[in-house]
């Protein structure tokens with residue numbers, strides 16, 4: 001039976017991965033500056049992570065949300081402690097789209113309203129409301145038209161004020177650093193105004209930290225670069241270092257009630273253990289600091305590359321913009337230099353999303369390879 005053909009695939013078959021490297025079936029070694037799309041946070045095959053999952057699997061791997069699971073509480077306290085986002089409550093799910101879907105639904109429950117404001121170039125996932133809030137007509141089906149979503153540009157206070165003043169908006173959803181969209185960030189003044197306007201108009205502010213959260217930006221969450229308190233924070237990707245786990249942090253102004261949200265797989269024992277192991281390593285190995293330091297190193301070094309028109313992002317959520325489309329360059333990096341990088345909806349941008357324990361020598365490899373490619 002053939003696979004449903006939705007992915008254009010590179011002809012590489014990884015069979016092993018360690019740290020910042022993946023190895024193909026012939027033993028060829030590749031530098032992973034893509035992290036399987038910002039998923040690998042503490043590095044491939046980390047000992048602490050493997051041991052934690054193995055031990056948990058020997059005890060109990062899964063049971064449903066109908067019974068006590070203290071690992072969820074343990075995870076909730078640990079996220080609160082490490083992120084500094086006190087006073088939030090945790091609901092767990094299994095992916096980024098699901099996290100955003102739940103966040104949007106919760107905002108609608110809480111406010112009794114249904115229109116959503118999202119931003120130009122936003123990406124929030126592929127489920128019903130999440131894809132409707134994603135600025136890409138190509139991945140929206142007619143079914144998704146049922147949602148009322150309007151897109152405005154970042155930093156347009158007037159446009160946001162105009163929309164929120166209509167009084168029917170349940171949520172404004174934003175990425176503090178846009179991922180798929182190409183690493184644009186809103187200004188401090190805009191984000192501050194956005195928080196105030198949301199409060200004034202009884203609209204929930206949702207920070208989509210699916211890609212930028214769990215240390216990738218150098219802070220626990222990328223929105224912490226601003227002084228705001230979102231109503232809901234969504235998480236996934238780096239949270240599980242490859243284990244499918246996601247979640248939302250909900251400000252207690254939003255009251256819970258039985259049945260409001262639910263899931264079969266979300267918050268299972270293995271998922272909690274994976275996220276707890278990630279948090280343990282992030283703290284022990286000080287990967288927040290490493291993300292900041294290496295991000296700054298990357299940005300400095302990028303200035304030396306004459307063919308790079310712009311370097312973008314912060315922490316280890318980085319991008320390099322070129323004069324031409326980067327498809328052929330990314331292929332050359334994989335097949336001639338064994339380096340994985342990411343793309344974005346900006347076809348001239350390469351995205352760099354490595355494991356958070358990447359070192360200077362790995363970035364030097366990339367820069368040398370880029371110089372070779374431009375000879």
Ligand SMILES: Cc1ncc(COP(=O)(O)O)c(C=O)c1O
Pocket residue numbers: 095096097098100123124125126175179180208209210211212236237
């Ligand atoms: C910012 C952001 N939100 C949501 C998602 C969707 O996450 P998932 O693919 O786990 O559903 C992504 C995926 O790339 C993302 O980058």
